[in-house]
Amino acid sequence: MNPLPLRLVRALRLSALLGVALLLALWPRAARADVELSLSLGAREVAVGEAVQVRLDAMSADDDSPSDPQLVVPNGFEVRGPSVGTRQQVSISGFSMVTQSGISATWLLTATRPGLFTIGPATVSWRGQRRQAQVVQLSVLPPGQQPRARSRSRRQAVDPFDSFDPFGGNNGFDDLFDRLRGGGSRFDQLPAAPTDLVPERAPDDLAFLDAHLDTRRAVVGQQVTLSIYAHGAQGLFQEAPGAREPSHPDFLAQRLVEDGSRQPVYQYSRSGERWIAVKVRELALFPLRAGRLEIGSLEFGFLGRRYGARTGDGLRRSTRPLFIDVTEPPQEGRPPGYAGEVGSFELRATVEPRSIPAGGSIAVSARVKGRGRLPGSLAVPEQAGTEWLEPTVRDDASVENSVVGGTRSFSYLVRMTKPGTIDLGSLRLPMFDPETGRYRVASFALGKVTVEAPAVSAPVDDPGAPKAGPRLSDLVRFRAALSPREPDLYWTDRALYWWWLGLGPGVVLGAAGLLRLGGRLRRGLASRADSQATHATRAIGDARQALAAGTPGAVAGAAERALYNAIEWSTGIKARAVLRANLARELSEAGMPDELSSRVVASLEACGQLRFAEGDPERARAVVDDIDALVKQLVRRVPRPRTRDAEEVRA
Amino acid sequence: MSPSSAPRVRSGTIALLASGRQWLAAGAALLTLAGAARADAPAPSPDDLIKIQTSLERGAFSDAIAELELWSDRGVVHPDLSFDRGVAYLGRAESPAQRRADLGQAVAAFEEAAHLAPGDDEAAHIVERVRTAISERRDKRESDGVVARPRLSRALLDLIGENVWAGLGALGALALSLGLAARFASSRHRPRLGGGIAAVVGSLIAALGAGMAYVGHGLRTTTAPAVVIVEQARLQDGDGRPIAAARGASTLGESADRVPEGTLVHISGARGALVQIEWGDGEAWLSAREVRRLAGSQ
Numbered sequence A: 001m002n003p004l005p006l007r008l009v010r011a012l013r014l015s016a017l018l019g020v021a022l023l024l025a026l027w028p029r030a031a032r033a034d035v036e037l038s039l040s041l042g043a044r045e046v047a048v049g050e051a052v053q054v055r056l057d058a059m060s061a062d063d064d065s066p067s068d069p070q071l072v073v074p075n076g077f078e079v080r081g082p083s084v085g086t087r088q089q090v091s092i093s094g095f096s097m098v099t100q101s102g103i104s105a106t107w108l109l110t111a112t113r114p115g116l117f118t119i120g121p122a123t124v125s126w127r128g129q130r131r132q133a134q135v136v137q138l139s140v141l142p143p144g145q146q147p148r149a150r151s152r153s154r155r156q157a158v159d160p161f162d163s164f165d166p167f168g169g170n171n172g173f174d175d176l177f178d179r180l181r182g183g184g185s186r187f188d189q190l191p192a193a194p195t196d197l198v199p200e201r202a203p204d205d206l207a208f209l210d211a212h213l214d215t216r217r218a219v220v221g222q223q224v225t226l227s228i229y230a231h232g233a234q235g236l237f238q239e240a241p242g243a244r245e246p247s248h249p250d251f252l253a254q255r256l257v258e259d260g261s262r263q264p265v266y267q268y269s270r271s272g273e274r275w276i277a278v279k280v281r282e283l284a285l286f287p288l289r290a291g292r293l294e295i296g297s298l299e300f301g302f303l304g305r306r307y308g309a310r311t312g313d314g315l316r317r318s319t320r321p322l323f324i325d326v327t328e329p330p331q332e333g334r335p336p337g338y339a340g341e342v343g344s345f346e347l348r349a350t351v352e353p354r355s356i357p358a359g360g361s362i363a364v365s366a367r368v369k370g371r372g373r374l375p376g377s378l379a380v381p382e383q384a385g386t387e388w389l390e391p392t393v394r395d396d397a398s399v400e401n402s403v404v405g406g407t408r409s410f411s412y413l414v415r416m417t418k419p420g421t422i423d424l425g426s427l428r429l430p431m432f433d434p435e436t437g438r439y440r441v442a443s444f445a446l447g448k449v450t451v452e453a454p455a456v457s458a459p460v461d462d463p464g465a466p467k468a469g470p471r472l473s474d475l476v477r478f479r480a481a482l483s484p485r486e487p488d489l490y491w492t493d494r495a496l497y498w499w500w501l502g503l504g505p506g507v508v509l510g511a512a513g514l515l516r517l518g519g520r521l522r523r524g525l526a527s528r529a530d531s532q533a534t535h536a537t538r539a540i541g542d543a544r545q546a547l548a549a550g551t552p553g554a555v556a557g558a559a560e561r562a563l564y565n566a567i568e569w570s571t572g573i574k575a576r577a578v579l580r581a582n583l584a585r586e587l588s589e590a591g592m593p594d595e596l597s598s599r600v601v602a603s604l605e606a607c608g609q610l611r612f613a614e615g616d617p618e619r620a621r622a623v624v625d626d627i628d629a630l631v632k633q634l635v636r637r638v639p640r641p642r643t644r645d646a647e648e649v650r651a
Numbered sequence B: 001m002s003p004s005s006a007p008r009v010r011s012g013t014i015a016l017l018a019s020g021r022q023w024l025a026a027g028a029a030l031l032t033l034a035g036a037a038r039a040d041a042p043a044p045s046p047d048d049l050i051k052i053q054t055s056l057e058r059g060a061f062s063d064a065i066a067e068l069e070l071w072s073d074r075g076v077v078h079p080d081l082s083f084d085r086g087v088a089y090l091g092r093a094e095s096p097a098q099r100r101a102d103l104g105q106a107v108a109a110f111e112e113a114a115h116l117a118p119g120d121d122e123a124a125h126i127v128e129r130v131r132t133a134i135s136e137r138r139d140k141r142e143s144d145g146v147v148a149r150p151r152l153s154r155a156l157l158d159l160i161g162e163n164v165w166a167g168l169g170a171l172g173a174l175a176l177s178l179g180l181a182a183r184f185a186s187s188r189h190r191p192r193l194g195g196g197i198a199a200v201v202g203s204l205i206a207a208l209g210a211g212m213a214y215v216g217h218g219l220r221t222t223t224a225p226a227v228v229i230v231e232q233a234r235l236q237d238g239d240g241r242p243i244a245a246a247r248g249a250s251t252l253g254e255s256a257d258r259v260p261e262g263t264l265v266h267i268s269g270a271r272g273a274l275v276q277i278e279w280g281d282g283e284a285w286l287s288a289r290e291v292r293r294l295a296g297s298q
Helices: A006-031 A172-182 A495-529 A532-549 A552-571 A580-589 A594-612 A617-636 A646-650 B005-039 B046-057 B061-073 B079-093 B102-116 B121-141 B152-159 B162-185 B189-222 B245-249 B253-257
Strands: A035-041 A045-047 A051-060 A067-071 A077-093 A096-111 A115-119 A122-126 A129-132 A136-141 A207-213 A217-219 A224-232 A251-257 A265-270 A273-287 A291-295 A299-303 A315-318 A322-327 A343-352 A355-357 A361-372 A386-388 A392-400 A403-416 A420-423 A426-433 A438-445 A448-452 B224-228 B232-234 B258-260 B264-271 B274-279 B282-287 B291-293
Touching: A035 A096, A035 A122, A035 A129, A035 A136, A051 A067, A051 A122, A051 A251, A067 A077, A067 A096, A077 A392, A096 A122, A096 A136, A207 A315, A207 A322, A224 A251, A224 A299, A343 A426, A343 A438, A361 A426, A495 B162, A495 B189, A532 A552, A532 A617, A552 A594, A552 A617, A580 A594, A594 A617, B046 B061, B046 B079, B061 B079, B079 B102, B079 B121, B102 B121, B102 B224, B102 B291, B121 B258, B152 B189, B162 B189, B232 B282, B264 B282, B264 B291
Parallel strands: A045 A136, A217 A322, A355 A448
Antiparallel strands: A035 A051, A051 A096, A067 A122, A077 A096, A115 A136, A122 A129, A207 A224, A224 A273, A251 A273, A265 A273, A291 A322, A299 A315, A343 A361, A361 A403, A386 A403, A392 A403, A420 A448, A426 A438, B224 B264, B224 B291, B232 B258, B264 B274, B274 B282
16 A cells, blocks of 8 residues: 655645634634623622622624613612623634624612622623523621621732832832832832821831721711721732721721722831832721711731731731711701702703603603712602602712712603693702702702693593592691690609609698697696696695695695605505505505605604694794605606505505 | 888888899790790791692692601601691602602601690591501512510500509599598598598509509600501611511511511610610510601600
């Protein structure tokens, strides 16, 4: 067998190569004869109140560009957008150059509740069909919780100079640092730090973070910008993974700067040390409530050979928590319908068409442009016969000099059901402008629309017309005059009520007690007036009167009576019934001292003798004085509780 | 001092005192007026009300609501204004311009009117009608929720007003006083027996009435009524986490953790963006944005 000629072999090889090349050149075009959809998230994990960007790229290799992007978003998000832009992309695939064109649609989702959510699917219209991109998962953490490891932390560490090399090279930070140490002339090429960026003193010799707030006083809804700069004295650095983001549970946040990779790097000198400073975070914060609100600290890792670590957590530094005093916008001058919008906006609108048949709809396109958090809604001029449907909202958010703003478009469909020339009224947007400290109402007069009566007298379907049965609003009538209002009176608010509860029974009990006390006092006084001691004292008085009258018989009788009463008071013994001979013993047994009982007996004897001794007043006086002293002595003694009568004594 | 000058001095002193009294009276009147001005913001004029009524009549419910809410924000509290706000919200809820929380806001406004003027039967009646409408709408949407039974003390106080309990307590105290008086004043058996019985019964009634009045006073001064104004308010714990405590003892599933629109709750505290409410015999927390506190509560 003859071998193939060498030329033929070469020709076959060349043909095979050409065939493969042709296949490779044609394959991508065949494979891409469709639309490529890609749905991506700005972050996989956000906290409630934070905004996340969702981007849909739809690219097509033919002339039919995708359009009408739509995104399915679950409940729990405030959606803005989409903002749609066109894209064109040229790529080399195999041996051919592929040109793709398409759109890039961006939505801004603000999470309002925590959970794990599926975002999407996102769809576009292409060649009359809807094409669908894959869904993505987004984790929303409760307010106040910050993801410990953001998506950034799962990536490679971000080098501020990877994508922005201030010297036009890409030699890495160590190399740059070495060059800086060697010469320094290239270091000087960095822009000098503005004076307000350089702190008065460096809190650390190696590296530190410096957090700024553009204002310390704000109203609810006003933008407060938090800027955080990283300062390093050891040359360039990277951001280590695992930064702990500042917590801001009382704010809605929009990130203006996510990392320092695209930020200008400044240089300055302090005490002979070369420092660099770069903005690593910037957030637009919108206070949600009044009070002294706290913004947590940022913990950040400086990664670099000169900072002690090239991997891991790096040299950790953190900012201090910041506080801001937030108040409500003032009550004074607040316009009706004010819904908390803060900023400075202008309002424009168009109405099309101006003439429609009854039951038809007009399109009202309103555009709000300005600075501040874009307003969530406009005050539409309602009236009978017009039905404003929920608007479609499109955003073109922008940030200018760290101030959030942009344009928001509201597209309304307004159904006109009442024939005639209808003055639509004005769209309104009440707002508080923190720069002027005043309220302002942006309004735009929409003009008139002619609504033609239907040619056929078919009943116009008026959704506002009463349905079957009375409506609830028909059951009540507006009260055009305020009736005089009696203030609420509650008995328990008055101290008198509680006094009355205790005072009534207390007074009765007190009165009863007083009455009983009075009775007892009265009885005591009465018994005291009737006591032997009183009788004894009175008898002494009688004796002295008789003495003055010169009747010794009467003197003796009265003195003797006084003594007997005093004895009975003192001992309880009715001495008149006791034999005189036994009296001293009885008195002694009753507890009277012997000397006193002897004196008593002697005095009684003296009274007996006085009865028969006439005409001796001196003697009578001496007896009376003696008995008076005895009576006083006996009366002072504690009276005996029991009176013993003669029979008892005798027994 | 000469005898002739004494009356002159005395009359001068009296004049000085009288003038001082006048100044004092004038000062007191000024203070009273100033206090009244601080306490009561100026009410809307008849022209303001007619303007609002005109807005309602031409179907501009949102304009009317904005005006009425502005008066409310200014601190003007009047049952008729609350009622009018309810009329405006109810009108918008039944118009093409309806918004989600309109019926809840209407309940809050009518409930406020009834709260401020307890004798306003119209407000009390329409509150129940609107609540029924909300309930029917919930049934259609197959969304559910649970309204916890109020505490026994609150239920008793809702049934019989605080002033009635207070009056009962006062009557009990009167009976106790008269009974004690009869018991102490009379020496005869029958009046003493009757007085004793009256005192015992009076003391029981006084304790019950005064006790309930005291509880009512406490509830009134330490809690504030509010109405849920969202379709469903989710019960949370004090840290803002949704609670699922009721599910264990309930076959209602997740609905046991949700409070439906228009429900009257009583706020007993607040922390940050949360408010603490009485929930059955216990406590729970809701987002402050999901409830509207009724004006006029202490």
